[in-house]
Amino acid sequence: MSYAQIALIASLACLVAAAPAAAGDTVGEITINEPWARATVGAGAGAAFLGIDNAGAAPDRLVGASSPVSKVTELHTHIRDGEVMRMREVDAIDIPAKATTTLQPGGLHIMLTQLAEPLAAGGSFPLTLRFAGAGEVTVTVQVKDVAAMGHGSMGGHGAMGGKGQPAESGY
Numbered sequence: 706m707s708y709a710q711i712a713l714i715a716s717l718a719c720l721v722a723a724a725p726a727a728a729g730d731t732v733g734e735i736t737i738n739e740p741w742a743r744a745t746v747g748a749g750a751g752a753a754f755l756g757i758d759n760a761g762a763a764p765d766r767l768v769g770a771s772s773p774v775s776k777v778t779e780l781h782t783h784i785r786d787g788e789v790m791r792m793r794e795v796d797a798i799d800i801p802a803k804a805t806t807t808l809q810p811g812g813l814h815i816m817l818t819q820l821a822e823p824l825a826a827g828g829s830f831p832l833t834l835r836f837a838g839a840g841e842v843t844v845t846v847q848v849k850d851v852a853a854m855g856h857g858s859m860g861g862h863g864a865m866g867g868k869g870q871p872a873e874s875g876y
């Protein structure tokens with residue numbers, strides 16, 4: 706075996722060893738924290754949540770997302786419409802410099818519609834986020850049982866009835 710072959714094998718081994726650490730949740734100055742999604746009871750729609758940490762001196766914008774688990778992936782926010790919180794698609798989510806932007810239930814989220822199959826608790830799926838400045842990053846979203854989250858009371862919507870069809874405001 707030549708030196709070149711040994712060097713090649715060694716470098717391949719390094720790549721393999723480095724793979725778990727390079728989980729791909731940082732791109733440029735942007736770091737994605739703890740992406741998670743609610744388990745769904747059906748294959749209708751799901752929502753993903755995460756923190757976006759911008760360590761840079763310049764603001765950025767989240768301009769798109771995609772995932773193999775859903776046909777349509779949109780950036781959503783919640784707006785108050787009278788006494789009801791409704792979801793609305795937004796073109797982009799501003800990511801201020803030197804700050805963490807949190808996508809969380811009741812606020813900004815990534816909407817996954819037309820799921821290929823229900824999101825099962827304990828599972829995970831890839832989600833690619835596209836930033837105007839930093840570029841793309843793919844993260845692994847952990848699916849959690851919503852009942853285990855313990856903070857489902859956002860007032861007003863008794864969506865906990867478990868009818869299998871989450872209320873629109875449930876995200």
Ligand SMILES: [Cu+2]
Nearest residue numbers: 781792816876
């Ligand atoms: Cu939504």
